[in-house]
Amino acid sequence: MLTIALSKGKLIESALELFRRAGYGVAGLSGESRRLVFACPDIGMTFLIVRPSDVPTYVEYGGADAGIVGKDVLMEQDSDVYEPLDLWFGACRISVAALMGEGLRDRLSSKIRIATKYPKITERFFNERGISVEIIKLYGSIELAPVVGLADRIVDLVETGSTLKAHDLVEVEVIAHSTARFIVNRASLRLKHEPLVELIRRLRAALEPRASMLGKGRSSTTRRGKKKAARA
Secondary structure, eight states, rough: OEEEEESSTTTTHHHHHHHHHHHHTTTTTOTTOSSEEEEETTTEEEEEEEEEGGHHHHHHHHSSSSEEOOOOOOOOHHHOOEEEEEEEOOOOEEEEETTTTOOTTSSSSEEEEEEEEOOHHHHHHHHHTTTEEEEEEOOSSSTTTHHHSSSSEEEEEEEHHHHHTTTTTTEEEEEEEOOOEEEOHHHHHTTTTHHHHHHHHHHHHHHHOOOOOHHHHHHHHHHHHHHHHHHH
């Protein structure tokens, strides 16, 4: 039996749909269920439904053989796991945002205060630019921090940008782009090599049509950008 850790929330339905396209019957599994463990003996798997931030921990320490989690979580935690697949769904970006009109205003006499749930990513990003920052760790409602004067900027996950706009915030810089990733415990890859390699192969095959479509879209965007640059 393989044990697979899935992230609660936005990623779970896309993850389950991917397993279905790969030919694995996951009937009865739902992101709305209160159950945390789903045994599926017909396909030789047990699914754990856990918080996104806990998925890399379960996989790294062997509580699960594999899992699905956002790249943003992996970047923040620096987990020692094998990352064989970009799953292409759950696309968003980790961005720096500030109140409208204050995006380029830096403090000269003190550190810039930044509210975020990504302290490691934030610290790395600004250290690489030689900017001194004071990081305020928050777990939710990050957008409120600049509004009430708690922070000068925020670093948060952005999908459409509508929440930022609702609080008069604008993106100043994009730190990184994030999509869902399939991760594997390194020891499990040796001890359960055949079933894990077969799972990876089938998931990759299920991803190919979408990956091809998105790849063409990115190529078209790049070509359009090059044409604009040439005309300029």
